[in-house]
Amino acid sequence: xxxxxRKSGQGCHAEACAVLEGLGKVVLVGNxxxxxxxxxxxxxxxxxxxxxxxxxxxxxxxxxxxxGGKEFEVIDTPGMYSLLAITEEERVAMSMxxxxxxxxxxxxxxxxxxQRMLHMTLQLIETGLPVILDLNLMDExxxxxxxxxAERLERELGIPVVPTVATSGRGMExxxxxxxxxxxxxxxxxxxxxxxxxxxxxxSAMLSAEYRISKRAMALLLLQEDPSIxxxxxxxxxxxxxxxxEAIHQAQSEYTQPLNYIITITRQRVINKIIEKxxxxxxxxxxxxxxxxxxxxxxxxxxxxxxxxxxxxxEFVGVFGAQFLVDFLENxxxxxxxxxxxxxxxxxxxxxxxLQDLFVHQxxxxxxxxxxxxxxxxxxxxxxxxxxxxxxxxxxxxxLAMLIDRLFKKIGLNGRAVIPIVLGxxxxxxxxxxxxxxxxxxxxxIATLLLSLAIPCSAQMGVIxxxxxxxxxxxxxxxxxxxxxxxxVGYLAAKLMPGERPMFYMEVPPLRWPKLSNVFTKxxxxxxxxxxxxxxxxxxASIMIWAGKLTGxxxxxxxxxxxxxxxxxxxxEASSAFLYGFFRRDFGAAGLYDLKNAGILxxxxxxxxxxxxxxxxxxxxxxxIAIKERGLKxxxxxxxxxxxxxxxxxxxxxxxxxGLGVVL
Amino acid sequence: MKLSDEAEELLxxxxxxxxxxxxxxxxxxxxxxxxxxxxxxxxxxxEYISVSEDGMALKKAGMKEAENxxxxxxxAERLMVDVLDIKKSLMxxxxxxxxxxxxxxxxxSICTLLGHPTLCPHGKPIxxxxxxxxxxxxxKSVVSSITDMKKGTKGKIAYLHTRDNKKLQKLxxxxxxxxxxxxxxxxxxxxxxxxxxxxxxxxxxxxKDVYVRLK
Numbered sequence: 001x002x003x004x005x006r007k008s009g010q011g012c013h014a015e016a017c018a019v020l021e022g023l024g025k026v027v028l029v030g031n032x033x034x035x036x037x038x039x040x041x042x043x044x045x046x047x048x049x050x051x052x053x054x055x056x057x058x059x060x061x062x063x064x065x066x067x068g069g070k071e072f073e074v075i076d077t078p079g080m081y082s083l084l085a086i087t088e089e090e091r092v093a094m095s096m097x098x099x100x101x102x103x104x105x106x107x108x109x110x111x112x113x114x115q116r117m118l119h120m121t122l123q124l125i126e127t128g129l130p131v132i133l134d135l136n137l138m139d140e141x142x143x144x145x146x147x148x149x150a151e152r153l154e155r156e157l158g159i160p161v162v163p164t165v166a167t168s169g170r171g172m173e174x175x176x177x178x179x180x181x182x183x184x185x186x187x188x189x190x191x192x193x194x195x196x197x198x199x200x201x202x203x204s205a206m207l208s209a210e211y212r213i214s215k216r217a218m219a220l221l222l223l224q225e226d227p228s229i230x231x232x233x234x235x236x237x238x239x240x241x242x243x244x245x246e247a248i249h250q251a252q253s254e255y256t257q258p259l260n261y262i263i264t265i266t267r268q269r270v271i272n273k274i275i276e277k278x279x280x281x282x283x284x285x286x287x288x289x290x291x292x293x294x295x296x297x298x299x300x301x302x303x304x305x306x307x308x309x310x311x312x313x314x315e316f317v318g319v320f321g322a323q324f325l326v327d328f329l330e331n332x333x334x335x336x337x338x339x340x341x342x343x344x345x346x347x348x349x350x351x352x353x354x355l356q357d358l359f360v361h362q363x364x365x366x367x368x369x370x371x372x373x374x375x376x377x378x379x380x381x382x383x384x385x386x387x388x389x390x391x392x393x394x395x396x397x398x399x400l401a402m403l404i405d406r407l408f409k410k411i412g413l414n415g416r417a418v419i420p421i422v423l424g425x426x427x428x429x430x431x432x433x434x435x436x437x438x439x440x441x442x443x444x445x446i447a448t449l450l451l452s453l454a455i456p457c458s459a460q461m462g463v464i465x466x467x468x469x470x471x472x473x474x475x476x477x478x479x480x481x482x483x484x485x486x487x488x489v490g491y492l493a494a495k496l497m498p499g500e501r502p503m504f505y506m507e508v509p510p511l512r513w514p515k516l517s518n519v520f521t522k523x524x525x526x527x528x529x530x531x532x533x534x535x536x537x538x539x540x541a542s543i544m545i546w547a548g549k550l551t552g553x554x555x556x557x558x559x560x561x562x563x564x565x566x567x568x569x570x571x572x573e574a575s576s577a578f579l580y581g582f583f584r585r586d587f588g589a590a591g592l593y594d595l596k597n598a599g600i601l602x603x604x605x606x607x608x609x610x611x612x613x614x615x616x617x618x619x620x621x622x623x624x625i626a627i628k629e630r631g632l633k634x635x636x637x638x639x640x641x642x643x644x645x646x647x648x649x650x651x652x653x654x655x656x657x658x659g660l661g662v663v664l
Numbered sequence: 665m666k667l668s669d670e671a672e673e674l675l676x677x678x679x680x681x682x683x684x685x686x687x688x689x690x691x692x693x694x695x696x697x698x699x700x701x702x703x704x705x706x707x708x709x710x711e712y713i714s715v716s717e718d719g720m721a722l723k724k725a726g727m728k729e730a731e732n733x734x735x736x737x738x739x740a741e742r743l744m745v746d747v748l749d750i751k752k753s754l755m756x757x758x759x760x761x762x763x764x765x766x767x768x769x770x771x772x773s774i775c776t777l778l779g780h781p782t783l784c785p786h787g788k789p790i791x792x793x794x795x796x797x798x799x800x801x802x803x804k805s806v807v808s809s810i811t812d813m814k815k816g817t818k819g820k821i822a823y824l825h826t827r828d829n830k831k832l833q834k835l836x837x838x839x840x841x842x843x844x845x846x847x848x849x850x851x852x853x854x855x856x857x858x859x860x861x862x863x864x865x866x867x868x869x870x871x872k873d874v875y876v877r878l879k
Contacts (some may be wrong), residue, residue, distance in 0.1 A: 081837035086830070116839035144861055153682040159768065225829070256748050258829050264836050297865075300855050398754070402854040402865035415854065504854065505834055505866040 023073040025104030026065065026179055027096050031117060031122075032079025033509050034110040035136045038166040040076040043067070043176070047278045068180025075100065083123045083217075084226050084260070088436055091228060096214050097129065106175070106183050108134045111163065112141035113146060114279060118271045119264065123189045125159065128214035132178055138170070140510065145282030153278040155611045158187035167515065167645055184402040192263060199223055199251035206244055209236040222247055224260040293511045296399045306400065314465070315388050321383030322462035324467060329375035334367075341368050358546050367540035372590045373535050380462030381426070382527050388426050389522045393514035397422060398506050411490025411656060412446045413438075414502040422448055424455035428618035429457070432625045442499035448630050451494055452622065453642050455485040456614045459534075459586035463593050464610045474607045474664045481653060482610050491591045533621055536571070541583045554579075564647050567611060569654035570605045571595075577613070582643075584619035603664045612650030617642050667710070669764045670703030672733045675712065676724050679730035684788070691719040735791040736763040737739045738784035743774055747853040755785070777822070779807040779875070783869055806878055810848060810855065810871040818847045819876040823834055835874065838864045846876055 026043070028036045039185040040046070041422040044063030063075040077096050078089035085091040097105065107124055111118035114135070124131045135148060137142075154161040164171030192198055196453045203219035211218055221229040222244060234241045255262050295301040342662060350356050360367045391397065397419055406417030413421075417438060418592075424431035428451050435447045456464065461625040548554030561575040573595055581588025593608055595601040617623055617639055657664075668673070677695055681687045687694075697704060704720070712726025712826045729766075742761040755802055758784040766774070772795040783789060805823045821844050826832050839859050840846075849863065850856035855871040857864045 082833075083814065084833060084837075086837065088832060110862070113839070115844075115860055116862070141861075146861065181750065258832060259838070260829065261824070261832055265842060268841050272843070293863075294849070297850060297856055398865065402856065405854045405865075405867055409867070412666060414867070502685075503834070503867060503869055505864065505870050507838065508863040508865050512861075631751065 002163065023064070023071050025073045025075060025100055026067075026072045026638045027077065027100060027102045027105045027176075028108055029077050029093060029097065029105060030079060030108035030134075031081055031120070033507065034079070034108050034117075035166045036076055036079065036108045037061075039106070039108055039134065039136065039137065039164070039172075039175075040074055042166055042172050043074045044292065045074075060092060063109055065176075066067065067176035068090075069263055070180050072179070072363075080120075081118060083127070083221065084224055085216045085228065087439060094228070095153045096128065101212075102129060104132055104179050106132045106134050106179070108136050108166075110137050111135040111527060112137060112144050112146050114146075114148060115275050116269060118274065121157065121159075122188070122267050122270065123217070124191075125157065126214065126220060127217040129212070130177075130182055130184055131159050132182065133159055133161045135161060135176060136166050138163045139165045139168070141274060142467075143287075147282070148282045149278045156274045156278055158185050158190065162569075165177065186336065188270075191255075191426070192266045195251055195254040196223065196259065196263065196266075197248050202247045203244055207233070207239070207246070209233075220263065221250055221290070222261060224258075235390035254442040257301075270448070270538040289511050293399075293508075296396065296511070297508065302399070306403070309391065309396070311389075313384075316387050317380060317383045317458065317462060318465035318469075321380045322466040325379035326376055326462070328465060329379060330371075332423070334371050334375050341369050347512065354550065357549070358543070362561065363542060363545045363549065365539050365542040365546075368545075368646075369480040369538040370535075372587060373531070373538045376463060376590045377459040377534065377586060377594065378527070381459050381530055382523065384426050384458030384462070385523045385526045386519065387531075388423070389526075391521075393512065395509040395511050395517060399506045401461075401506055402504075402508065409502065409504075410494070411450070411487060412494025412502070413443050413490070413498075414504040416502075416504060416506060417443060417447050420441065420451065421455060424451045424457065424459060426458050426526070428452065428455060428457045428528075429533065429625050430526075432622055432629060436629060440495050440499060440502060443502055445497065445630060445634065446490060446493045448626055449638055450486060450490055452617050452638055453489060453615055453645070454482055456482070457586060457618055460545065460589045460614060460618075463586060463589040464614060467589070467593055467596055467606060471607075471664050473662075474610075477607050477653075477657070477662075477664075478610055478614070481649070482614060497631055534619075537584060537620060538587065541580065541587060568608055569658065570609050571600055573600050573662060574605070574609055577609070581613045581616050585613050585616040588616065595653070604654065604662065607657070607664060608650050608654045611653050612646050613643065615646035666730075667823070668703060668706055670701070671706040671762060672709060673760075674701075674703045675730040676733045676737060677723075678713065679727075679734050682722050682730075689716075689719045691774045693856065694719070701775075712867050731791045734765070734767045735793060736858075738788065738790040739763075739771060739775055739778065740766065740779070741784050741786070741789070742778050742781050746778060746781075747823060764781060776806045779809075779812075803808070807875055810874045810876060811851075811868055813876060813878070815848055815851050817878060818845065819878040822844055822871055822875045822877040827877060829868060831873065835870060838866075840874055844852065846874075 010516055015388055028040055030036050040063065043065040046063040059078070063074050063076075065072050065074040077093035079513065080090040080091075080093040083094060083097070085094045105124060107117075107121055109121070121131070121133055133153070135153075136149060138148075141148065148163065150161045150163050159616075160182070162171055162175045162178055164175055166172070168525055192200070200219040200223070201217055204215035207215050207218055218229065218233070225248075250354060252259055339360075346364075350359075357364060360364050362368070363590075379541055387433065392423045400422070401415035401418040403415075404418055408414055408417055417435075419437070420431045420434045423434055431451050432448055435444045435451070438444045438447055444651065464478065465475070468478060545554055548557065557579055558575040562572045562576050565575045565578055568573060575591065577588050577591030577595060579588075580591045589610070592601060592606070592613065596606060623635060623639065626638065673725075673849075674695060674697060678690055681690045681694065687854055692699060693821070696731045699715075704713075704715070707726065708715055712723055712729060713720045714723050720848050737759060740762040741755055744755045744762070746760050760766050770800050772793060775793055780792075813819070821840060823842055824832060824835055824840065826835075839862070840857075843858060847858035848855070854867055857866070
């Protein structure tokens with residue numbers, strides 16, 4: 001999905017860069033969801049998140065690999081469909097071709113869709129870069145009866161071709177061997193219509209600066225009006241660019257369709273000839289997988305399947321994780337063993353009550369901060385990420401995206417936004433980062449707002465599920481309110497913010513059985529990232545509460561907060577939970593959990609407090625990512641809307657429930 | 665005998681006046697023609713029209729010929745707009761010249777290629793040809809937009825038609841290109857298309873610009 005833990009983009013750590021400096025670079029490129037990240041893992045022995053949906057890698061990942069006794073720096077890039085970049089990730093991938101000095105570029109393709117994939121192969125050959133074609137997913141191709149003559153393909157293209165099955169390691173040795181022994185050969189050359197060829201000649205002659213890729217490829221990208229290439233050449237040439245523009249217009253005037261279309265169709269003809277020579281396709285019957293796949297996208301079976309998945313998720317995360325595991329860690333481990341033990345140790349060593357309070361007692365670092373993190377948050381987040389990784393690897397999410405697209409259009413998003421939104425149920429911080437895969441600024445803003453407001457993360461959701469476990473009615477009210485707010489705020493945001501209508505298009509990958517080892521490592525990396533993110537915050541919060549109590553600031557804040565808290569019909573004691581809620585809403589929810597156990601919070605106020613805290617900004621980390629991705633003004637604007645709005649909704653829900661005389 | 669271009673134009677105008685403006689008799693002024701024009705003489709010789717003091721009217725023999733001329737003109741316009749993507753300003757003139765070159769067989773295949781359109785780009789009806797009536801009987805047109813295809817039908821992509829370059833680029837990135845086999849798996853809630861061995865989901869906005877030659 002994304003790889004914050006890794007050194008990414010330009011901002012890689014100094015010491016790590018030093019190790020990689022001077023090594024030859026192997027850049028992995030290719031369509032989304034063809035297994036680049038698995039190849040990367042195989043080449044480097046490092047772990048990058050791998051999943052079964054397009055657009056998993058949104059940043060560049062670097063690692064060190066060894067092939068034929070030589071060390072290489074391996075670079076994994078976000079998926080791209082063509083050298084003409086449409087989305088932000090594609091531009092990131094393209095920049096790796098334009099700016100890095102590569103020893104070899106490995107294009108990873110989905111062997112079963114070779115005809116489609118070869119477009120980029122031809123584009124890469126035109127760039128003059130040293131290309132190796134990796135026919136990955138050979139097992140899937142074979143199952144479908146697609147037979148590829150790799151040697152013939154190699155002769156036709158004039159570049160090394162290696163068939164692989166990255167997940168099982170098949171062909172990986174051969175790939176390494178071809179990388180280390182790469183020799184430039186005579187690669188395929190083909191021509192376009194005379195009008196285009198003459199434009200290429202003219203433009204190439206005008207380009208005076210040196211580029212990583214061939215002038216022919218640059219000219220072709222200019223003719224197809226690639227925005228970033230056009231901008232950079234315009235900058236390089238200054239006044240001379242008008243001649244280039246003239247040549248482009250000249251070529252355009254020869255055709256009634258965009259040059260992009262004409263050029264692609266010419267490539268298509270070249271590809272068709274190659275495909276005819278190098279591949280054969282047998283007939284295969286409709287498999288079980290195929291049938292299941294059709295069911296998941298059908299509108300009639302789709303809904304029950306979706307509900308079934310939600311139910312399974314609830315049983316696993318909400319019941320097993322948030323109730324059983326939390327109860328076990330909380331009561332059997334912390335309350336009975338760790339807390340008494342640590343309290344005894346601290347009180348015997350440290351004589352001063354004030355210092356004791358820093359570590360133990362009601363708000364101590366260990367008894368509050370670490371206990372919340374380990375006993376309440378950890379089991380919930382872990383179970384959620386296990387479930388999420390399984391769902392992700394089956395390839396279900398794009399199916400959900402296509403089912404939900406129409407609904408999402410109503411709130412200014414499109415089906416594609418399903419990925420950040422569903423991920424938000426895991427961690428809103430991660431999800432906010434992933435909103436950059438959305439195409440328009442408008443969609444990115446709406447998605448960020450909805451994540452910040454109405455999508456409770458797994459930690460919080462888990463605590464809330466545990467809070468409301470006893471009352472089906474209460475849980476129903478909670479879910480209904482959240483869903484209504486999600487749709488209402490989305491609808492209004494879409495109405496208020498003008499912009500182009502989002503378009504939905506997405507590849508639907510085949511359903512695949514999740515691999516246990518992959519699910520495990522993926523969960524591990526995510527939980528590790530999450531834990532590193534929250535633990536310091538929880539400890540910091542404990543310290544701040546301690547300091548606040550010492551100076552009286554804490555009591556002051558609680559006193560101030562007690563006004564809105566009582567205003568929405570909650571007992572005064574809930575103020576402290578709301579104060580935590582400003583740091584992290586799951587922390588706040590965990591505070592409510594303590595209040596419920598103490599018998600202070602129940603019935604209507606319990607539901608009201610759950611709804612209100614669930615609508616708070618997720619946490620400090622999410623806010624900082626929102627600032628980074630959307631800008632300071634936008635992020636603070638959202639915060640200024642969200643907190644009062646959350647309290648207002650709490651007020652309404654309270655009035656409504658008490659007014660209707662609902663007993664929970 | 666093949667009519668001259670002028671005669672054909674005249675015939676078209678007469679047909680439009682007769683059938684679309686309900687004006688059985690057209691004056692010379694209406695048609696901007698003189699009594700002694702060659703085209704007029706030609707039509708008279710063919711017994712397509714009758715000429716009197718006040719003007720001229722279509723004869724029965726000329727009706728069919730006139731209808732076909734209108735049909736060719738409007739088909740030519742559709743071709744200019746849908747497939748060749750010629751600017752509207754140029755369309756009229758080009759279509760005028762083009763229509764005279766359309767032979768019967770060519771006319772039918774163009775009509776088929778365009779999916780037996782019923783309206784010209786200006787929104788006026790295109791008279792039906794034999795091919796349209798036949799296709800109506802078999803209840804399918806040969807080239808149609810994905811949005812008009814039934815779930816479960818297969819075909820080969822004929823052309824993409826959009827002025828939006830970004831959209832075109834997205835469609836092509838998904839492998840949607842002329843000549844590629846396509847299978848419409850699903851139409852609701854989103855379109856699911858099988859292309860080669862992959863499946864692509866998209867909304868109606870994108871699907872409507874893809875035209876498919878049905879198998």
